[in-house]
Amino acid sequence: MNYFSILLKQDIKWHDKMNSNELNSKLSNDSIQFQNAIGEKFGSLILSIFQFIGGIGLGFYKGWQMSVVLTAALPFIGFGTIMMFKSISGGTD
Secondary structure, three states, X not given: OHHHHHHHXXXXXXXXXXXXXXXXXXXXXXXXHHHHHHHHHHHHHHHHHHHHHHHHHHHHHHOHHXXXXXXXXXXXXXXXXXXXXXXXXXXXX
């Protein structure tokens, strides 16, 4: 809805330059791109977060001593994961 209100606030010269078919096509393509970018990935992110929290909770419930040791290793695992993603993507920044 925000996208539509921004379109309405455009100067009249912008609408004169735009073809109505081009505008409809652009709106359709932008909404599809937004859905592809956010839709499934956001759901996967939420699922992963809850699996992580649930796994940590279950680990502490079943065997808290081992969970403390593994929780202490999390920063090292995270650092290794970041380095792996950087090497895969080829980025040095």
